[in-house]
Amino acid sequence: RDSELGRTRMGTGSHCTEIQDTVISPEKAEEAKLKARYPNLGNKPGGSDLLRKRLQKGQKYFDSGDYNMAKAKIKNKQLPTAAPEKTEITGDHIPTPQDLPQRKPSLVASKLAG
Amino acid sequence: THTHSHPHTHTLTHTRSHTDIISTVEFNYSGELLATGDKGGRVVIFQHEQESKNRPHLRGEYNVYSTFQSHEPEFDYLKSLEIEEKINKIRWLPQQNAAHFLLSTNDKTIKLWKISERDKRAEGYNLKDEDGRLRDPFRITSLRVPVLMPMDLMVEASPRRIFANAHTYHINSISVNSDHETYLSADDLRINLWHLEITDRSFNIVDIKPANMEELTEVITAAECHPHQCNVFVYSSSKGTIRLCDMRAAALCDRHSKFFEEPEDPSSRSFFSEIISSISDVKFSHSGRYMMTRDYLSVKVWDLNMENRPVETYQVHEYLRSKLCSLYENDCIFDKFECCWNGGDSAIMTGSYNNFFRMFDRNTRRDITLEASRESSKPRATLKPRKVSTGGKRKKDEISVDSLDFNKKILHTAWHPKDNVIAVAATNNLYIFQDKIN
Numbered sequence: 080r081d082s083e084l085g086r087t088r089m090g091t092g093s094h095c096t097e098i099q100d101t102v103i104s105p106e107k108a109e110e111a112k113l114k115a116r117y118p119n120l121g122n123k124p125g126g127s128d129l130l131r132k133r134l135q136k137g138q139k140y141f142d143s144g145d146y147n148m149a150k151a152k153i154k155n156k157q158l159p160t161a162a163p164e165k166t167e168i169t170g171d172h173i174p175t176p177q178d179l180p181q182r183k184p185s186l187v188a189s190k191l192a193g
Numbered sequence: 194t195h196t197h198s199h200p201h202t203h204t205l206t207h208t209r210s211h212t213d214i215i216s217t218v219e220f221n222y223s224g225e226l227l228a229t230g231d232k233g234g235r236v237v238i239f240q241h242e243q244e245s246k247n248r249p250h251l252r253g254e255y256n257v258y259s260t261f262q263s264h265e266p267e268f269d270y271l272k273s274l275e276i277e278e279k280i281n282k283i284r285w286l287p288q289q290n291a292a293h294f295l296l297s298t299n300d301k302t303i304k305l306w307k308i309s310e311r312d313k314r315a316e317g318y319n320l321k322d323e324d325g326r327l328r329d330p331f332r333i334t335s336l337r338v339p340v341l342m343p344m345d346l347m348v349e350a351s352p353r354r355i356f357a358n359a360h361t362y363h364i365n366s367i368s369v370n371s372d373h374e375t376y377l378s379a380d381d382l383r384i385n386l387w388h389l390e391i392t393d394r395s396f397n398i399v400d401i402k403p404a405n406m407e408e409l410t411e412v413i414t415a416a417e418c419h420p421h422q423c424n425v426f427v428y429s430s431s432k433g434t435i436r437l438c439d440m441r442a443a444a445l446c447d448r449h450s451k452f453f454e455e456p457e458d459p460s461s462r463s464f465f466s467e468i469i470s471s472i473s474d475v476k477f478s479h480s481g482r483y484m485m486t487r488d489y490l491s492v493k494v495w496d497l498n499m500e501n502r503p504v505e506t507y508q509v510h511e512y513l514r515s516k517l518c519s520l521y522e523n524d525c526i527f528d529k530f531e532c533c534w535n536g537g538d539s540a541i542m543t544g545s546y547n548n549f550f551r552m553f554d555r556n557t558r559r560d561i562t563l564e565a566s567r568e569s570s571k572p573r574a575t576l577k578p579r580k581v582s583t584g585g586k587r588k589k590d591e592i593s594v595d596s597l598d599f600n601k602k603i604l605h606t607a608w609h610p611k612d613n614v615i616a617v618a619a620t621n622n623l624y625i626f627q628d629k630i631n
Contacts, residue, residue, distance in 0.1 A: 104463075105514045105517075106461070106463045106465055106466070106514055106515075107463050109463070109514075109516070109517040110463040110464040110517075110518075112518040113464060113517075113518045114464070116522075120464075129468075130410070130411070131406065131409065133381065133412065134362055134363075134381055134382075134412070136363060
């Protein structure tokens with residue numbers, strides 16, 4: 080059970096030790112939890128990686144050569160799916176035909192108006 | 194008199210669901226019309242019906258007035274970029290004649306739509322008969338003047354202007370200027386100024402793109418024109434700051450006139466600090482004296498004359514601060530909540546999770562949490578205030594933080610410009626709540 084309270088022993092000179100409660104802010108406790116789960120997480124949280132990922136939303140890097148290579152690979156064996164990583168930058172991952180969403184046709188009427 | 198934070202007398206008008214998720218909600222200037230945009234690129238406009246004679250104690254309801262497909266999905270082959278048809282924002286133009294005009298935008302293209310009524314049809318054409326079939330011109334022996342005859346009301350939407358190819362990045366805001374001639378559009382790194390009549394040109398007024406993208410530290414998250422001063426606009430950033438710019442000072446407003454930022458205690462800084470400080474919405478008050486910003490956990494009211502801190506801060510769901518790790522993992526920490534003022538600027542409203550939304554009365558400092566869901570409220574019933582239990586002991590009727598449904602988010606809300614009527618979008622359902630008139 081996560082506790083917000085941390086206890087530290089503090090020495091006061093040559094006399095008996097004091098036990099003092101220190102309160103870790105909930106935010107910092109959450110940060111510690113996150114870093115425990117993702118030790119490779121970059122130290123610049125709001126930095127360029129996160130922002131650049133945001134700017135590249137919707138980008139699907141592929142050309143016909145990559146596309147056909149990936150299609151051929153699938154026929155031979157199953158490609159391992161990449162584990163989702165928080166530090167992954169779009170563009171390093173080459174999409175396979177499976178990854179590309181079907182372009183859906185636009186619906187003619189909204190049910191709300193129907 | 195009723196204060197907005199004590200809605201013991203709300204009635205509910207519930208409309209049927211979209212097939213797609215609602216992505217924007219906006220009343221027009223009179224409040225007669227309410228537009229919604231959805232993820233499928235459709236716009237549905239509701240109109241306020243006049244009070245019925247049978248039930249004079251109720252305000253009229255909002256019924257469907259017009260629906261049309263505003264944007265289609267596109268693929269930019271050159272950049273290998275999928276362009277969603279999702280409507281990010283709708284903004285109405287002030288009404289100048291019988292027709293209504295609105296701007297709708299997806300990530301890349303803004304469109305000006307004209308919504309007009311047709312209740313007359315011309316009959317008695319010379320060259321075609323009533324079915325529309327062409328008549329043999331040699332058989333026409335006399336000429337007649339077509340006559341206008343009444344017909345069933347038809348509401349037509351037609352695209353009048355298409356403002357395209359001006360944004361490299363994704364459009365997050367559009368805002369009509371008080372001059373009623375221009376409007377601004379903002380993407381992650383740039384803000385453009387358009388004239389409503391001119392589609393092949395726009396002026397870039399803000400550009401924060403660094404020469405080297407590796408040096409990118411913040412993006413533009415929202416922008417809005419001042420409601421009265423046509424030379425003033427503001428834009429917010431992912432770092433929790435707001436810049437006010439004056440278009441009279443320079444053609445390119447990269448240098449701000451005012452810079453709003455709340456000082457932060459450096460010892461409390463964590464991995465999440467910048468992410469939760471990112472401003473998801475900025476709205477001027479109707480008076481033009483204040484502006485409101487929404488970040489992940491709070492809503493802040495700023496006096497335009499004071500840059501160093503907000504004048505009011507309201508906690509929306511502070512209990513989420515101890516859940517930030519999970520909210521980062523499921524991406525909820527990046528949810529963009531909007532906020533809105535009531536007509537008199539005395540109350541503000543914003544959404545939360547579990548289909549909850551919050552209203553704050555600025556005068557009494559009281560707040561209330563309400564729920565927009567079919568399970569919790571029947572039509573014409575009064576809404577019951579909700580409470581999230583934060584301490585150890587959970588009281589009856591309270592909901593614990595761990596029971597909250599984070600997939601049920603209320604990101605978009607709108608407040609009628611004059612009356613106590615609010616529109617709340619809960620995923621793919623639209624709820625309209627109004628005060629019961631005693």
